Amino acid sequence: MIVRDVICPFCACLCDDLDVHVEEGRVTGVDNACDLGSHKFMTDHRMEGPVRRTASGWQDIPLEEAIRETAELLQAAERPLLYGWSGTCGEAQSAGVHLAERVGGIIDATTSVCHGPSILAIQEVGHPGCTLGQVKNRADVVVYWGCNPQHAHPRHLSRYTTYTDGFFVKNAFKERRLILADIRGTDSTNVADEVVRLQPGGDYAVLGALRAIVRGKGDVVPPEVAGVSREQLFRIADLCKKARYGAFFFGMGLTQTAGKYKNIRNAIELVDELNRHTKWTLTPMRGHFNVYGFNEVCTWMTGYPYAVDFSRGMAFYNPGETTAVDILARKECDMCLVVASDPAAHFPAEAVEHLASIPVVQLDPFPNLTTAFARIQIPVAVSGIDAEGTAYRMDGVPLRLRKVLDRGYPDDVTILSEIARRIGEGGGA
């Protein structure tokens, strides 16, 4: 059987044109997906059933028991952290926010270690955003700053920018100018018309110099800024000003380097300057397929996009204090529920160490490195493969993920709702 027009649940491009071949409850082939998407559909290393870590090894346990014990651990905790959420659907994220409120815990998403700083900058100076359809049909100058879409979002260029024609861009490969800014050469810089090779940590200064030039204060720019020549800066500023429609995309190169949200604020203000001359928009290259969804869901439920602390009986948000890495590094939480992410692989060791001293429960289809710290792991269905639900693309467009096969696993919503029901039966927290 071939299931057509399937949405890919890997990255936040949410490519919606996959054909998935299914035979006897297994995915046997995927058409149109990139390497990353294909591997996700084809990976078949799922955990069979719930397990508990014991002194002597790993023990199979019934689902009922795993849910009961998780509810008891959450209820007994004084300061539980509910972390992850970017690899599941909006309905599960909603159940997670309700659960966090019920147990007076902290809920944070992988946002805090990807585009959290972008949100902080947007909260300061706004978001000149657009849908990816606008970029595809209109943009004649595209900037990718501090990102490598060929590796992290492999179909971004072929679906929205360099390699796809648009309504107003009839021959994209010739008409679209591609500017890549990075500290190293990548497969993305290899296809750019203009490559800005800046020194590590030089993003803020280079963006500031471009702002000065666009504003007409180019005389203050020195011969070289963070490894970038004055001539190239003027050339890029000119290219950007002459665009009919410019699209600025950026990644971890801005959010994870020194300056963090101030880098993004500078990028947004550059886009603001450019909008005095022509039309420009800015879009964060969101990573996980539904990390944006958590920010949407959490915002409409609590008023805040991530890192929400319910311990005061109300939603409290203070990134740097209520974010997962900080909570763990301060050894503050006394229980952790991990859903659809892998903090043990992606957090600094100092934060991971605390997971070893507290009860951890993980909801994830696969054994991952957080499994090493889990007291209990409950394998669940993979959203977008054997569970349906809503996900938000990197431009904020919600799309409905499909269920292409049934492997018999419960989905995240079912498990989280059952945990919440048990806590309710026990009188709440």
Add this chain to the structure above:
Amino acid sequence: MILNTGRTIPQGNSVEFKPSPEYGAETSRAFLAPLDLMDMGIEAGDRVRIRCGSRSAVLTASASDDVLPGSLFVPYGPHANHVVPAATHGTGMPDFKGIAVEVEPTSDPVRSVWDLMEDLGGKRYDR
């Protein structure tokens, strides 16, 4: 030297099954400028130890003309994160890029991802 971490296609391909040898091999690679390898007297395939404060990790060196001399690139994962400091400077985001580290040749072996997790108090999932 300056350590930068980031995503790569092989890292992404194996990210849904991290116990795999492919994931461990990719996330324990250190891409260095050929001149830096020459200065250290090592070749691609040799091992280096990166150190930041009291934490260190052993990686396999790869030569790359794409990396600026004085810096190294390591695919995002547990090996790099073994030395990345947890401080977020009030933003919630640690410095995953632009970290000052010491790099030296070593004959020590590259540790597996489960070894790293057990160093931090975890228990390997070996079923």
